[in-house]
Amino acid sequence: MIRLVSLAALLLLWQIGASLSDPHRLPGPAAVFEKIHEEAASGALVFNLAVTLARVVAAFALAMSFGAAIGYVMGRNRLADRLLDPWLVTLLNLPALVVIVLAYVWAGLTEVAAIGAVALNKLPNAIVVVREGARALDQHLEDMAHVFRFSFAARLKHLVLPQLAPYLAAATRSGLSLVWKIVLVVELLGRSNGVGFEINMAFQLFDMKLLLAYALPFVALMLSVETFLVQPLERHVSRWRRGVSRRLDRV
Amino acid sequence: MNDTFRAGGAASLDVSIASKDYHSASGRPLRALENLRLTLPAGQAGAVVGPSGCGKTTLLRLIAGLDKDYVGTITLPEHGRLGMVFQEPRLLPWRSVIDNIRIAAPNAREDDIAALLDELGLAEHASHFPRELSLGLARRVALARALAVKPDLLLLDEPLVSLDAALARDLREMIARLIDERRITTLIVTHDLREAIALGDRLFLLSPRPARVVATIDAPTPRSQLHEEAAARIEAQALAVYQGMSSYQDKSSPR
Numbered sequence: 001m002i003r004l005v006s007l008a009a010l011l012l013l014w015q016i017g018a019s020l021s022d023p024h025r026l027p028g029p030a031a032v033f034e035k036i037h038e039e040a041a042s043g044a045l046v047f048n049l050a051v052t053l054a055r056v057v058a059a060f061a062l063a064m065s066f067g068a069a070i071g072y073v074m075g076r077n078r079l080a081d082r083l084l085d086p087w088l089v090t091l092l093n094l095p096a097l098v099v100i101v102l103a104y105v106w107a108g109l110t111e112v113a114a115i116g117a118v119a120l121n122k123l124p125n126a127i128v129v130v131r132e133g134a135r136a137l138d139q140h141l142e143d144m145a146h147v148f149r150f151s152f153a154a155r156l157k158h159l160v161l162p163q164l165a166p167y168l169a170a171a172t173r174s175g176l177s178l179v180w181k182i183v184l185v186v187e188l189l190g191r192s193n194g195v196g197f198e199i200n201m202a203f204q205l206f207d208m209k210l211l212l213a214y215a216l217p218f219v220a221l222m223l224s225v226e227t228f229l230v231q232p233l234e235r236h237v238s239r240w241r242r243g244v245s246r247r248l249d250r251v
Numbered sequence: 252m253n254d255t256f257r258a259g260g261a262a263s264l265d266v267s268i269a270s271k272d273y274h275s276a277s278g279r280p281l282r283a284l285e286n287l288r289l290t291l292p293a294g295q296a297g298a299v300v301g302p303s304g305c306g307k308t309t310l311l312r313l314i315a316g317l318d319k320d321y322v323g324t325i326t327l328p329e330h331g332r333l334g335m336v337f338q339e340p341r342l343l344p345w346r347s348v349i350d351n352i353r354i355a356a357p358n359a360r361e362d363d364i365a366a367l368l369d370e371l372g373l374a375e376h377a378s379h380f381p382r383e384l385s386l387g388l389a390r391r392v393a394l395a396r397a398l399a400v401k402p403d404l405l406l407l408d409e410p411l412v413s414l415d416a417a418l419a420r421d422l423r424e425m426i427a428r429l430i431d432e433r434r435i436t437t438l439i440v441t442h443d444l445r446e447a448i449a450l451g452d453r454l455f456l457l458s459p460r461p462a463r464v465v466a467t468i469d470a471p472t473p474r475s476q477l478h479e480e481a482a483a484r485i486e487a488q489a490l491a492v493y494q495g496m497s498s499y500q501d502k503s504s505p506r
């Protein structure tokens with residue numbers, strides 16, 4: 001309820017701001033929603049959102065898979081950590097724009113370059129977070145698993161992943177927000193479709209209605225993924241804590 | 252050099268450790284164990300007793316294969332299947348009691364696990380998570396987990412430490428009954444002499460660090476025949492061994 005009131009207040013502020021300024025610079029909510037309807041009816045909005053979403057999913061999956069694996073190895077193996085740490089620091093401090101431009105120069109204006117550039121920007125973030133998780137793995141539980149001869153699969157499923165779950169959730173959340181933003185830059189610089197491309201077109205034409213007609217659904221999509229996918233996933237992996245709290249509350 | 256054999260034979264557990272060293276934070280080597288030898292026949296319960304910090308847990312870690320950096324030989328029972336109860340229960344906090352047992356003993360039958368839970372008074376806690384359990388209950392779950400794997404050797408590290416007197420007595424009686432009934436070769440380490448006498452068929456008295464076995468005392472078997480007078484006699488015998496040692500210190504002697 002409070003969220004709805006807050007959203008309504010934002011719309012009201014937007015309307016007031018629009019009525020006080022040039023409609024070409026800041027169109028009102030009604031004009032923007034009309035444009036959204038137009039773009040949706042033509043199929044362009046859904047197509048471009050789908051293209052951007054597909055790039056986000058591919059880049060995110062790549063970055064998280066490699067990031068989790070490399071982060072785990074660096075967290076558990078001191079030699080690997082010392083060897084790879086300078087690379088990690090370099091990658092962490094390399095501006096996203098440099099990575100994107102280099103990817104386009106070296107691999108051409110291709111889908112592989114676009115997704116690779118986004119993944120490479122997210123990768124160090126995933127490595128750093130998972131490395132911390134791997135360093136914090138409970139040695140007592142490792143010893144227990146050794147004595148009871150847990151198989152590799154059992155160790156991964158019952159020991160490592162549950163302990164890494166909060167770190168993976170944190171990397172997912174921070175990573176998704178990073179990937180969303182970088183994908184738009186990648187599309188703006190070197191793709192011929194997607195929300196980033198459309199926003200660039202709107203900027204070139206100084207069409208603020210079109211710009212907001214793509215920006216707002218994009219934000220709504222991001223919020224939906226966060227609300228309906230990331231948060232439930234986070235709740236799922238930490239359900240054992242809540243189960244315990246509820247039962248302890250009853251005692 | 253070290254070696255761990257898994258073989259059968261009369262000597263179910265045979266430990267011969269020439270030396271086990273640690274390095275202190277300053278890099279100075281510390282000798283934890285030296286010329287430590289013990290033999291435990293199959294089906295018997297051995298109790299290793301010694302002053303706090305003498306290296307009992309270190310010994311158990313070597314036998315469990317958790318530390319391979321030592322000079323000596325350890326021969327485990329045939330198949331070498333281990334069950335172990337650590338000082339802290341070391342249960343998976345995100346798994347229920349019954350799942351903790353299932354995961355550690357994937358080949359155990361559901362009937363057997365249910366019977367074990369029942370026998371240890373854990374049936375009503377099967378679906379609880381470890382954080383919902385008292386330390387005494389968590390220790391029992393750890394014991395059930397160790398028994399569920401049908402171990403050839405059961406290792407118990409201070410199984411009664413930090414429990415209040417009544418809980419410790421209940422758990423001690425439970426452990427004694429279980430190892431008597433199942434005749435599992437069991438090695439218990441404890442700093443408590445009375446606990447060692449109550450649980451062990453054979454007592455191994457360790458010296459202060461670097462630890463070695465300074466005396467081996469066989470208790471009357473079966474343990475049910477161990478009446479108060481015999482227990483007191485064994486206790487006096489053990490204390491005499493410690494009092495006779497030149498390095499004996501009151502503050503570190505077993506209680």
